Amino acid sequence: MTPHIVIIGGGFGGLSAARALRHADVRVTLIDRRNHHVFQPLLYQVATATLSPGDIAAPIRWILRSIKNVRVLLANATRIDVAAKRIEVSDGDSIDYDWLIIATGSKHAYFGHNDWEPNAPGLKTLEDAIAIRRRILLAFERAEREEDTRRQGQLLTFVIVGGGPTGVELAGTLAEIARQTLRDEFRTIDTTRARILLVEAGPTILQTFPENLRNAARASLVRLGIEVREGMAVTGVDSHGVMVGSERVDAGTVLWAAGVAASSVVKTLGVPVDRAGRVIVEPDLSIPGHSEVFVAGDAAAAMNDGKLLPGVAQTAMQGARHAAKNILRRLQGQPTTPFIYRDLGNMAIIGRRAAISDLGWLRLSGVTAWFAWLFLHIFMLIGFRSRVVVLFQWAMAYFTFQRGARLITGDSKTTKF
Amino acid sequence: MTPHIVIIGGGFGGLSAARALRHADVRVTLIDRRNHHVFQPLLYQVATATLSPGDIAAPIRWILRSIKNVRVLLANATRIDVAAKRIEVSDGDSIDYDWLIIATGSKHAYFGHNDWEPNAPGLKTLEDAIAIRRRILLAFERAEREEDTRRQGQLLTFVIVGGGPTGVELAGTLAEIARQTLRDEFRTIDTTRARILLVEAGPTILQTFPENLRNAARASLVRLGIEVREGMAVTGVDSHGVMVGSERVDAGTVLWAAGVAASSVVKTLGVPVDRAGRVIVEPDLSIPGHSEVFVAGDAAAAMNDGKLLPGVAQTAMQGARHAAKNILRRLQGQPTTPFIYRDLGNMAIIGRRAAISDLGWLRLSGVTAWFAWLFLHIFMLIGFRSRVVVLFQWAMAYFTFQRGARLITGDSKTTKF
Numbered sequence: 135m136t137p138h139i140v141i142i143g144g145g146f147g148g149l150s151a152a153r154a155l156r157h158a159d160v161r162v163t164l165i166d167r168r169n170h171h172v173f174q175p176l177l178y179q180v181a182t183a184t185l186s187p188g189d190i191a192a193p194i195r196w197i198l199r200s201i202k203n204v205r206v207l208l209a210n211a212t213r214i215d216v217a218a219k220r221i222e223v224s225d226g227d228s229i230d231y232d233w234l235i236i237a238t239g240s241k242h243a244y245f246g247h248n249d250w251e252p253n254a255p256g257l258k259t260l261e262d263a264i265a266i267r268r269r270i271l272l273a274f275e276r277a278e279r280e281e282d283t284r285r286q287g288q289l290l291t292f293v294i295v296g297g298g299p300t301g302v303e304l305a306g307t308l309a310e311i312a313r314q315t316l317r318d319e320f321r322t323i324d325t326t327r328a329r330i331l332l333v334e335a336g337p338t339i340l341q342t343f344p345e346n347l348r349n350a351a352r353a354s355l356v357r358l359g360i361e362v363r364e365g366m367a368v369t370g371v372d373s374h375g376v377m378v379g380s381e382r383v384d385a386g387t388v389l390w391a392a393g394v395a396a397s398s399v400v401k402t403l404g405v406p407v408d409r410a411g412r413v414i415v416e417p418d419l420s421i422p423g424h425s426e427v428f429v430a431g432d433a434a435a436a437m438n439d440g441k442l443l444p445g446v447a448q449t450a451m452q453g454a455r456h457a458a459k460n461i462l463r464r465l466q467g468q469p470t471t472p473f474i475y476r477d478l479g480n481m482a483i484i485g486r487r488a489a490i491s492d493l494g495w496l497r498l499s500g501v502t503a504w505f506a507w508l509f510l511h512i513f514m515l516i517g518f519r520s521r522v523v524v525l526f527q528w529a530m531a532y533f534t535f536q537r538g539a540r541l542i543t544g545d546s547k548t549t550k551f
Numbered sequence: 552m553t554p555h556i557v558i559i560g561g562g563f564g565g566l567s568a569a570r571a572l573r574h575a576d577v578r579v580t581l582i583d584r585r586n587h588h589v590f591q592p593l594l595y596q597v598a599t600a601t602l603s604p605g606d607i608a609a610p611i612r613w614i615l616r617s618i619k620n621v622r623v624l625l626a627n628a629t630r631i632d633v634a635a636k637r638i639e640v641s642d643g644d645s646i647d648y649d650w651l652i653i654a655t656g657s658k659h660a661y662f663g664h665n666d667w668e669p670n671a672p673g674l675k676t677l678e679d680a681i682a683i684r685r686r687i688l689l690a691f692e693r694a695e696r697e698e699d700t701r702r703q704g705q706l707l708t709f710v711i712v713g714g715g716p717t718g719v720e721l722a723g724t725l726a727e728i729a730r731q732t733l734r735d736e737f738r739t740i741d742t743t744r745a746r747i748l749l750v751e752a753g754p755t756i757l758q759t760f761p762e763n764l765r766n767a768a769r770a771s772l773v774r775l776g777i778e779v780r781e782g783m784a785v786t787g788v789d790s791h792g793v794m795v796g797s798e799r800v801d802a803g804t805v806l807w808a809a810g811v812a813a814s815s816v817v818k819t820l821g822v823p824v825d826r827a828g829r830v831i832v833e834p835d836l837s838i839p840g841h842s843e844v845f846v847a848g849d850a851a852a853a854m855n856d857g858k859l860l861p862g863v864a865q866t867a868m869q870g871a872r873h874a875a876k877n878i879l880r881r882l883q884g885q886p887t888t889p890f891i892y893r894d895l896g897n898m899a900i901i902g903r904r905a906a907i908s909d910l911g912w913l914r915l916s917g918v919t920a921w922f923a924w925l926f927l928h929i930f931m932l933i934g935f936r937s938r939v940v941v942l943f944q945w946a947m948a949y950f951t952f953q954r955g956a957r958l959i960t961g962d963s964k965t966t967k968f
Binding site: 169193196199206207208271275278280318527530536538540541 | 586626644677678689736738749939947955960
């Protein structure tokens with residue numbers, strides 16, 4: 135009987151695993167609770183109204199259409215029964231496996247303050263991005279109708295919690311929207327006076343970058359009029375603003391880019407996880423006691439030389455591919471090999487013609503880094519159509535300062551004006 | 552004091568009225584409960600995953616950004632107090648006017664069967680289009696996971712109620728998706744065997760078109776494998792299908808394109824309305840007893856030569872422009888003039904290279920009508936960006952049979968698989 139390999143997750147990891155198995159004599163089932171793969175590095179551009187959801191997402195079954203040994207199922211894995219080699223899904227069905235690759239990624243985490251979530255949404259899915267876009271655009275709309283100037287100032291204050299790449303990208307784009315895109319369209323408020331705070335609890339923003347690049351990024355942010363607060367923890371979030379250290383900041387919009395935790399389903403494996411809920415995997419990415427189950431990407435706490443691997447696309451892609459190859463090795467009676475991560479570099483974009491790129495052997499900032507960022511992200515997007523449309527939308531945003539997707543959508547019954 | 556003209560609605564009518572007032576010495580406030588104008592004729596392409604919401608919608612304040620005497624407010628008008636000349640909006644605020652143009656359009660109507668709505672959604676807003684897209688795509692996903700062949704057949708049955716242009720467009724596109732787009736991506740089901748029914752209670756589909764064009768359209772639909780049922784009323788809708796006359800049809804997806812009613816706010820005017828809730832206006836489009844209040848487009852039952860004007864974009868645009876000009880005439884002490892509608896023609900698209908166009912002096916079907924349709928709709932879209940992106944998406948859909956926006960989005964908590 136042909137071995138049945140199940141992959142959970144259609145992100146960077148899951149797709150890489152499916153591709154690595156394309157020529158093998160195995161049956162593969164990939165399950166995901168969404169029908170689409172999302173190109174996560176550009177999610178902030180949907181949240182800030184530059185790109186449409188359809189520009190950065192593609193149906194998983196379309197991406198894998200030519201791989202005939204893969205079947206794609208829309209299903210939400212709720213529990214993994216490693217003893218029975220069975221995955222339970224949310225509608226009561228179950229799926230049996232011989233081998234399992236878990237690439238379920240991460241969700242945002244509030245460090246024990248889950249009550250902050252409604253007032254400080256995070257950015258992980260297309261729905262999150264649409265909800266954040268809605269909040270940002272509604273803040274300006276409400277300010278235009280507000281007659282109380284104190285309340286107007288509050289509506290025009292945006293706090294971004296977390297100074298990693300996502301926080302920096304959100305802050306930079308938000309500043310451009312307020313200072314450029316919306317400038318001529320309002321009659322009561324002056325959008326260019328919007329206040330944008332980027333708050334980082336650690337000693338510095340963009341901690342994973344070298345110091346000179348961090349300094350370049352910080353200078354770019356300050357030039358855009360963003361208040362950068364480093365070494366300051368957010369100690370409270372409510373519907374009217376945040377506490378930054380001991381300072382109260384009234385804000386109409388608070389966005390969360392501060393922390394992630396592994397997706398919850400891995401807890402049901404019954405093996406040790408770290409503080410962020412990541413599975414502590416063996417060097418070959420299998421789990422202790424069940425060598426037929428592998429975990430890759432953000433759901434795993436994989437180590438190289440005693441150092442935790444970063445939660446980026448490359449880790450997921452390389453890891454999931456390695457897990458798939460380890461399964462094929464075992465099927466041929468060979469031992470597995472340990473996963474060794476190859477760091478291909480690190481990038482963050484701040485705004486118009488400002489970015490930083492750390493390729494190890496080459497460190498760039500400013501316009502050169504910005505071009506490198508554009509090129510790489512266009513290249514990595516899935517499908518000719520997305521590449522052309524995204525490139526065109528970027529060109530339009532660049533030359534006209536306009537954004538193509540400034541829509542407030544959502545259930546009108548729940549919209550409050 | 553400069554006269555204050557309020558326009559309710561940012562659709563084809565409201566935008567035309569605002570533009571007609573651009574050089575007048577008046578203050579204009581346009582209010583809408585959405586921040587965006589939707590190009591309604593292409594809404595069915597969002598519902599059928601060809602275009603993204605952002606491709607056919609643009610922020611109202613962006614469209615009107617250069618008209619300096621217009622202020623745009625996001626607000627939901629709930630009641631019009633004609634005695635006090637005041638509009639109440641949903642958050643308790645109110646807006647006073649000297650002159651009022653109501654261009655609030657229509658919503659779908661279920662002829663006294665409002666309980667059908669959850670199982671047979673209609674298509675009027677972007678949210679509707681996203682919800683319908685979700686239903687259509689989920690039907691195929693569920694069928695792929697279903698093991699019971701009878702239930703599989705039900706999931707692959709689609710019923711479209713209403714044979715006007717929207718119903719015909721939805722049926723035609725749906726057939727292409729099932730027969731072409733999805734053909735190679737599923738492993739269990741054969742999407743080309745999907746059953747599509749178009750049901751029209753009146754004697755014929757596309758009633759407003761001449762007979763030879765109707766026949767051409769019907770032939771195109773049948774060629775696409777659509778079952779066209781004319782002269783048959785839907786007498787029941789539930790979560791598992793519909794009753795068409797006395798025949799039970801089990802269907803996983805039922806879409807409503809059968810009837811419209813004027814938006815509810817016009818009821819609060821306290822003047823007579825027709826059966827579909829439309830205000831029975833004077834020949835100059837003002838309302839009886841309040842010559843400072845005008846109604847245009849789908850919210851009005853306007854007559855020419857004893858015949859009700861059709862509920863199309865042209866009626867709204869010409870009517871709202873006429874209402875604006877009548878206000879300016881009155882401000883200059885002149886009498887108003889009656890509104891005379893100029894019929895510019897009628898078009899419907901059926902599918903790939905199949906459409907019908909009735910321009911009065913010229914009647915087209917087939918490829919020529921299809922090109923006329925493409926050209927006109929690209930031309931009427933707002934903004935250079937939309938035109939380029941939509942043209943590109945159409946070209947891709949045409950040459951590759953692929954659709955660019957096949958996303959199932961929505962609150963994951965309410966998703967059932």
